[in-house]
Amino acid sequence: MSKRALRRIPLEKLMDLKVDYAFKQLFGSEKNKEITVVFLNAILQKTGRDPIREIVFINQEVGGQFVGDKQSRLDIVVRTQTDDFINIEMQLSNQNDMVKRTLYYWSRLFSEQLRRGEVYQDLRPTITINICDFTLFSQTDYYHSTYHLYEDTVLKRLHPEDDVLEIHFIEMKKFIQAWHEETLDPWDDLLVRWLLLLGMVDARKQRVYDEIYKELEALAMKDERLMEAFEAWDELSATPEMRMAYTSRLKTILDTESKLRYAMMKGEEKGREKGREEGREEGREEGIREANKNTIFNGYRNGLDVTTLSMLTGYSEKEVENIIESFEEEEE
Template identity: 60%
Template sequence: MNHKALKRIPLNKLMDLKVDYAFKQLFGSEKNKDITIVFLNAILQRTGRDTVKEVMFVNQEVGGEYEDDKQSRLDIVVKTQMGELINVEMQLSNQDDMFKRTLFYWSRLYTAQLQKGRGYRKLLPTITINICNFTIFDEIKHYHSTYHLYEDTMLERLKPKDDVLEVHFIEMNKFLKAWHQEQLNPLDDILARWLLLLGMVDVRKEKVYNDIYQELEELAMKDENLLEAFNEWENLSQTPETIIAYQSRLKAILDEEARLDDVHEKGIEEGVKKVAKELISLNLDLETIRKATGLSIEEIEELRSEM
């Protein structure tokens, strides 16, 4: 294999696979099913799940419970040869609702199995995998966390027949930090190879990690699935239709982030003004209020005149 086999287009033209549209195009496509299966097994082998040998892609929408609810299509949903449902979600932005959203999505997918005339015994395990481009657990150092149902006192997991809930969180920033600190060996760690693929491009920073690319080159010489994924990634990144859809989705994500940041900033600003007004009502001097709130003397005087 040519050592430069990966590089056919400039690296800065590659899509950021942490943008859900690009992620779905690569891992949620019928023609790339073999890549999807390898990727899922790299994650699920860590919890002792049976090997996924075959998957069927399922279009699954959640929401619409109430009149004003918006419909939301899950990123990737597959049904395995055992009938288990797996939902993979790529999250570029932190909207501070990850836990509740995860449990909502999981519950809707789990109950969607229940058909008229079939008992609850027929419900099969449902697995959610969240790949997040932000920190979720400040107190946990490792990048891959898994959750199941346990009894509180004995910390004993449910028996296999009742063990229907499994939730994975993969935090990309922790993974990249561990890799840069040489705490991982992707040659022996299949999941690490695939996460390097996801982490190589950072669209927000307008950056491509060339050291990751160089390692992927070496790994692809020994891993045909990784090479296939990289080639498909390049194809996606130079197809006009997918480029337009990708850029449109990226703009929507960044616009929503800006909107949430604006709401957050306004909330902080209003909170500071409220504190300032309370201090003004206590007849504290302007300099004390300035130091306590960070507002300028002019802003404090304006608030006092409004009161």
């Protein structure tokens, strides 16, 4: 393969693979299954699991068995040759609910394995991998964190034989920082080269890291799967229909981020103003309540739905609806 295979389109036209649509098109496609297997093994080698040899992409919806159940569409879900389940989630924006959302996704994927007549012993290990383009755990510099169920005192795993729960968080901001500090070696670490692939394009900054491209270009001459990933990425980015879908998805994400920032800013301003006026503890508490109420109403007027506002403020969806109604009544 020649180096020209990496650059059939200009670098600035490549999709940001941290946008969930682009990520799913590359790593959730049957034709790219071997790429996905290599990528998953690069992540799971940290916890000493046996290498994955084969995967099957499965239904990506969890929940919804009963009326009123919350239903969620997962990014990528696979079943391995040993019947382990793996969910991979790409999150570009911090919605301030990542940990609880992860536990919800894991629990539904774990529990929905059982069919009528099956027993609990049939439940297979379930792994969730979260790739976040934001800092989630500010107390540590590690960009790759893993979690299991442990006993608090002796730190013994609850179910060491097959580790039914395993959760990974990969924080791309920390990873890129470590790359700039030259503490990473993609020639010796398979995961580093794949994360460099994800981090090479930054759609928010409208930037391509040329130094990362040059490193990956050299690596791809020796790594067949990495070369295949580049070619698939190039083809994906050059397809007009996929380009349009990607652009639409990116705009939705950035618009939602902007609305959240604006709603929180306006709510905080109102809360501080109210707190200064009162000047007492009661005033500060009232200021916080006013901040949350203004956050809800400003967010609602800027297009955020009730569920998102509930997660943002901690109010129930019914309380959010009541607050919106009260503001609308005042405006009439």
